[in-house]
Amino acid sequence: MYRVWSYVADYSLLLIGGAVIALFWANAAPESYHALVHFPLWTGGPIGALETHSGSLLRVVTLHFLFNDVLMAFFFAIAAKEVWEAVILREGALRGRKALTPLIATAGGMAGPVVIYLCLAVALGVLEETSRGWAIPTATDIAFSYLVGRVVFGARHPAIGFLLLLAIADDAGGLAILAIFYPSADVAPHWLLLSLAAAFAVYFLANALPRRLDRGDQDRPHSTWMRKTLGFWPWAVAGAASWYGFQMAGLHPALGLLPIVPTIPHAEREFGIFAEEEGCQTDLLNIIEHGLKVPVQFVLFGFGLLNAGVEFSAISEPTWLVLLGLTIGKPLGIIVFGLLAAYPLRLGLPAGMAVRDLLVVGFVAAIGFTVALFVASVAFPGGAVQDAAKMGALFSLGSAVIAITAGRVFGVHRSA
Known part of the structure; x- marks a missing residue:
């Protein structure tokens, strides 16, 4: 469990801390909070968000732009590093036949939330103003999902490997969606x-x-x-x-480092995102990742602080679209596509993994949080709809309770 807690501490606890501070601040003193978020650091330079000042279109670097568009590039570079190693290296998690069922389940885990989100938007009559947010519930927070998976399944259960494969592939799909659909x-x-x-x-x-x-x-x-x-x-x-x-x-410039990651000298084999051997790798790609660990902790704190400040009065239809897309669409898509791959396509499930485990994996993967929060910030302009969607991303942490409860109800056997 040490490396699990280490990873969560490195990449998630400070994010949660920033998000909690933002929630309290935005509800206690919204004017000062939003003044911080949009505080201008540099106006008229070569980088920044385009804004009109005195009739001229200028680039402005605010605190929000600095963290969301510049510094979050390092977070996505780390995610891209894990995806790249999983695809290209010997023993990579996304190589060969063993990855097919998780990959197909991932497709379902991304399609299911989109269907639920859009169907609910039509039913509630809010499709026009919320349609751009369809990708928000496709996200999976790999760190928290892995932590909850270890609580539900234990350390050696085959569902843990399945969950990691699914989460890594989900990251890859999320990066592609951001690049293609959210310029x-x-x-x-x-x-x-x-x-x-x-x-x-x-x-x-x-x-x-x-x-x-x-x-x-x-x-x-x-x-x-x-x-x-x-x-x-x-x-x-x-x-x-x-x-x-x-x-x-x-x-989106936060994806700007992705083309560079595959060019960095890397190890000859991949041990896995939480494998102890990863910490001993001395290739330049892993050295750079180790060097980014501490800075990215503070980047995520700032990201949470500058993005999660949502007033509770903002809760509305987009909140439920995102939340139900994750908590219903994600498990439904994973179980349907996973069973399709395992049985009609005869790809099977990992040895020792049952259908009930696949269902519980779906609930574990429904924790969107980090990437869902990021997609919400780029899918909608600042305002009530964006705030409501962000609240749905924050509420998705409640999927941890659903997953743990489902594990007990379905009688999942923990492997120590």
Whole structure:
């Protein structure tokens, strides 16, 4: 359990702390809270959200933009690192036939919430004003879901591995949705050439070329010089260029580091997101992740503080659309698609995992929280609808209680 608590402490407890402070602050003194959120740090620079000042369109960096659009890029880079390793490395979690059932269940876990969300929006007559929020309940908070999964199933239950596969694939789908369906401005795709050029240049000059020059030389002088002398700096420069390319292309700049992650030298095999061996990896990709751990803790605190400040009076239809999309649509989609994969498609479930376990996994995966909160902040402009949707993302933490209760009701056998 140490690594579970360590991961949750690293990436979630400060987020919750920021969210709790924001809730109290926004309900006790809303004017001062919103003044903090929109406090301008830099006006008229090359980066920032476009705003009209004195008749001119200028870029403004507020605290909200700094955390949501700039610093959250490091959080999504860590998520992308886990997805990349799961796909590309030996023993990767998303390689081969073993990943097919969780992947198909993930598709259901993303489709189910969308169907429930949109159907409820039509039934309540609010489709026009809430339709952009369809992707909010597709999210799964991997850290909290894993923690609750360990409480329900124990440490060695095969459903834990299934849950991790599902959560990693869900992260990948969520990143794709953000990039495709939620551009931050009018799309100018030619700016993506800057991101691609930065990725190709740093991969060739700082990764592939040194290895090619070292071919046949066991001392590897060029790769060693690159690692010891330049370290992560070539990728930092490439990351800044890629981030700027995403901003100017109109895509959400928080995803701007994604093209750079696959270019970083990585280990030859993947041990898993919570495996103890991950902490001993000395490849540059893992070294960068370890270096980002503490800064990302404070980024998530700031993200929670600047995004979760919702007045309780904002609770309305979008709150229930998001919450029910997660608590009903997510389990329903996972169980339907999971059973379809396991039986009609004859892909099966992991040995030792029963149908009741699949259902409980669906409830565990319904904890949206971090990514759901982020998607809500980009799906709607600031205002009542966004606040209501954010409240639904916050309420999704209650799925932990539903999952633990479901585990007991369905007689899940814990594996120590």
